[in-house]
Amino acid sequence: MDRRNFLVAGAVSAVAGGALADDRRRSTSTTAAVVTSSSTVKARVIVIGGGMAGTTLAKYLRLWGDAVEVTLVERMPTYTSNIMSSLVLTGQRTLSSLTYKYDALRSKYGVTTVFGEVVSVDPVNAKVTLADKTVLTADRIVMAPGITFDTVPGLGTSNKMPHAWMAGAQTTLLASQLSAMRAGGVAILTIPKTPYRCPPGPYERACLLADWLRVKKPGSKLIVLDANADIVTEKDNFTNAFLGLHGNVIEYHNNAEVLSVDPATMNLYTASGGTFHGDVVNMIPRQRAGGLIAATGLNNATEGRFAGVNVLSYASTTPGAGKVHIIGDSSATTQPKAGHIANQEAKVCADALARIFAGGSPDPAPVTNSACFSTITTTQASWLHAMFQYDPVTATMQGVPAASGASVGWNKDSFEDMNKWFGALMADTFA
Template identity: 50%
Template sequence: MERRNFLARLGAYCAAAGLPAFALADDDHDDDRRGSTRPGGNPSTLPVTGLTGRVVVVGGGMAGAAVAKFLRLWGGAGVQVTLVEREPRYTSNILSNLVLTNTVQMSSLAFDYGKLAATYGITVVQGEASAADPVSRTLSVATASGPRTLGYDRLVVAPGIDFAYPDGLQTAAAQALVTHAWTAGPQTTTLRDQIRAMPAGGSFVMTVPPAPYRCPPGPYERACVVADWLKRNRPGSRVVVLDANPAITAERESFTRAFEQTHAGIITYVPNAPVVQVDVGARTVHTAMGPFKGDVLNVIPTNVGPKFLKDIGVANADRGFAQVDVLSYESTAAPGIHVIGDASATTQPKAGHIGNQEGKVCADAILRIFAGGAPDPAR
């Protein structure tokens, strides 16, 4: 059954009961999450669909926020949704490359979780998820006020990515000097300041991690953005792109033209150059293609699954990511646990818009299960 037919049946149920169904609409454009974080209520705009269930979502990024929102929007007031997120605000990785040139300010990329709570009745818990018990279906969370245990019928995990740092970058001190800036935040502004401090004729050396990694075109976009700024502000400077992959992994024709024509003489692209070691003091990246010295180093490490996936028993794919059934994003290792966004191992790119769509597919599947059915079959 297609989702629109499933939702139509829910709407028919609401109509038969004399209840509002208009909130079942797919409101894709309602994504502003600014506001103050507070416990979720039961907004009168949500329908009563007859569905009941408890869902806990770990991670408030693009995938986690989407699944939380659409569980309530489509499932209605009887579906209780709790979002567990370590940070009080979400900072978007999208557009963060433009922070490096001061075109965009970090403050414009920050969003809190107030609207999820106020409009959709989602309970937001600021804390760190530490363990899950798939038998008792409980999640342990460390919060500022002490440990909490949250019960669930379905657990959705969207923790994003972590990094496997190369030799030379395994201490906090080294990482403070050579940043990845691949999770938008303080490292982004640090890298911006380092670029602005470059001398004319300087070198910006950056790396591209082995695929799969978050935002496939992102490193190449960064190279172009930095090259454009250096061209106008630091004459004679260059950008060296050390790619662990054998070729450009996304939009190859466009970026090849950008490297060889638009930024000819500024960008040097080196494929098959995985990082072997980083000498922070000498500002040198050692690769399979030799050493490269720069005034600024931007090393994006290999992307891996967060430790939390292993802790809850779902890290059953390469690099600690989670294998899932893409009809529901339920883990193939732990029934009742769904993994969406960058943490899942699928053939889809690790990208924000993909995470958003995965959240909707996952929400739809969970609601079908709560209704006594099965996820929408592939066609």
């Protein structure tokens, strides 16, 4: 099976919890390190950001590229997965169970890791500067710095309304606030305008919290303030869950963009004129590409929020920045901002770079896929999967309806499949 066909098969196997492997990975020992002697190096690549996209890129470029030296720069010594992190709020997961190390990247694949903050990127000369003034140079740079948040007017530095949308301290904080909330209290969850990280994520968190509140905090209400005109994905399942199963807990408001907040009173003020008060507020702000993208001048898409890319190689479309590739949530494509898609974009980019370094051109017809499970209760999930293929007319990745779909309803089997899918995705990325 070639790389392209594997991506197609992956849409089905991933939903069933199958492994996200690839042809070259299977033919490569998983224990022997991929060694490149400095005298044989044919190209050097710096990867910025060791999350879902950057880590996958580093690993697969070492597997697929011929003598490519890869240096991954990441600010944190370990990675904490956002995926599954809503289950930390209900006490079903711990953050440590979602923490991943970079050891395999070094020992099995020969990636060089540097832990530090990248403060500037020179896209013309492919040069990267770290906070400690270290300067790294390469033939190409791959940027995968994820997202950053818009400022919420009125919030300041208060930690009273955590987003918990980047797994870590904010997740623990929101979990403790929910745990301390009185029975019969009011929790509020806000959903930002699209595009944001993980389209079904806020809706599945709302369902999960509603189920948990019903049992742990009887008589409580969960107000969902959605800045969008309607539920943005998996509409049938979330509508049925909000109105039916969780109808006694969830109060849903569309077109309810939060314009400002007051952490002293725990009030939120919305575009529709409504004021909402919560005992606990999960304030998920509007999002844009990781700060380094705008600082480098690569935020040329989505009204300056994200980075335009050529989806055949994920090279920047900013004039003069062709040596820089942007993958994962920072890039602006027609695909959702999701960890599974970040993994797929990384593979397309790694394949393109391997071909370019070998004197060729990127695959002219890439295919990607994404599987997604949504927690509807603390024990049941729904699912959806989507396949995308390159459309040469629009130069975008377009959904393939015949190979995409969603579950009708939710069940326990899908919850178990979710755990299998997650294990396979994280192993494909970090192991």
